[in-house]
Amino acid sequence: MEISFACWLLLASFGASAFGSTLGMASGIFIVPILTLFFGIDMHIAIGASLVSVIACSCGSASFFLKNRLTNIRLAIVLEIATTLGALTGVFLIGIIPTLYLYILFSAILILSAQQMLAQRNEFVQADTPADRSSWATLLRLHSSIPNYRLGQNVPYQVGCIPLGLCLMYGAGLISALLGIGSGVLKIPAMDTVLRLPIKVSSATSNFMIGVTAAASAGAYFVRGDINIAIAGPVALGSVLGSLTGGRLLMSLPSEKLRILFAAILALLAIPMLMSVFGFNAFQGLRHE
Amino acid sequence: MNNFVMCIDQQNHTIATLLWYGTCMASALIAGGLLIEFTHLSPRFLFDITGSGIVNIGIALFILLPIARVGLMLALFLSKRDYVYTAISAFVFIIIGVGFFIAS
Numbered sequence: 486m487e488i489s490f491a492c493w494l495l496l497a498s499f500g501a502s503a504f505g506s507t508l509g510m511a512s513g514i515f516i517v518p519i520l521t522l523f524f525g526i527d528m529h530i531a532i533g534a535s536l537v538s539v540i541a542c543s544c545g546s547a548s549f550f551l552k553n554r555l556t557n558i559r560l561a562i563v564l565e566i567a568t569t570l571g572a573l574t575g576v577f578l579i580g581i582i583p584t585l586y587l588y589i590l591f592s593a594i595l596i597l598s599a600q601q602m603l604a605q606r607n608e609f610v611q612a613d614t615p616a617d618r619s620s621w622a623t624l625l626r627l628h629s630s631i632p633n634y635r636l637g638q639n640v641p642y643q644v645g646c647i648p649l650g651l652c653l654m655y656g657a658g659l660i661s662a663l664l665g666i667g668s669g670v671l672k673i674p675a676m677d678t679v680l681r682l683p684i685k686v687s688s689a690t691s692n693f694m695i696g697v698t699a700a701a702s703a704g705a706y707f708v709r710g711d712i713n714i715a716i717a718g719p720v721a722l723g724s725v726l727g728s729l730t731g732g733r734l735l736m737s738l739p740s741e742k743l744r745i746l747f748a749a750i751l752a753l754l755a756i757p758m759l760m761s762v763f764g765f766n767a768f769q770g771l772r773h774e
Numbered sequence: 775m776n777n778f779v780m781c782i783d784q785q786n787h788t789i790a791t792l793l794w795y796g797t798c799m800a801s802a803l804i805a806g807g808l809l810i811e812f813t814h815l816s817p818r819f820l821f822d823i824t825g826s827g828i829v830n831i832g833i834a835l836f837i838l839l840p841i842a843r844v845g846l847m848l849a850l851f852l853s854k855r856d857y858v859y860t861a862i863s864a865f866v867f868i869i870i871g872v873g874f875f876i877a878s
Binding site: 488491537540541543544545547548551552554556558559562563565566569570572573576625696697699700701702703704705706707708709712714715717718719721722725726 | 783785786787789790791793794796797800801804805807808812826829830832833834836837838839840841843844847858859862863865866869870872873874876877878
């Protein structure tokens, strides 16, 4: 291990994670492009390191959400069946899919995430109608409530269509294992629109789930020896410190401008990722050899 | 109802504690390992282990942490005799186990 290389990795992942968590985003979507484009690290090694950092951020921030009773842990474990199955599929496929396609897929996810960042997340208005007695969510006792401290009472919510939610979560797990990201781009529509969760519950529950999803694929990569310690170590440490710092900044920054900045950066990262497909590296001069 | 809320809170608290202390420990191991690696200290007080060996343990701990969380949830559901959720937790546990098994 070289000290300057490790310090740069630590700083870069600290920055990416602090920045990402100010908008409640997993840092993976920034970490993989940073590692491949700026540090010239192989895509597969970058994915492994990013998965470890995704786990670290998920575990580090979970306790805050749990203690505030925002995480729906029953829903999380039900959906984890689909995300871990998706992750397993990803572990199978990653050896078969050429790296070229991973770059194309990553660029597409970056552009979709940028677009999603610009769109407002709409909170589904919960009707006061009684829950459908035969729905999966009722049978699995998933309906719950969130504490509203201003009103001083618990506000109940109902969980929507579980089968469709499971399908989308399978896709999210697959993308997560293939690209080393938290795949918020698939989880946000699944949780907000299909499962109709309040935004806070949606963010907390998806943050809780991503740790297990990433562990399913990272575990397999670790056993296979695909996780490079010299890279994953500093990246995980930087990310966990960054996410704890970023979470504190969350309250003080104007979020509208931040969202536009985010969308611009995501879209801009897609360009060099796509260029890599054709053999160009926009940041050749900055590479650490 | 109050009793039910308290029960869920206790469960959340136990899981939160596991994840928080696990994160602290894994981060400390990685930080310590990197420090030993770069200062070329060799802590021979326990046994012969290198800095990168300690970083490796830290990373393994991070990967095991969410899996331990599923195990803890399984135990918590079982203690409440919630057999449907015990089975669901066990199923997630098995899927992860299959991944490890196939990879090795």
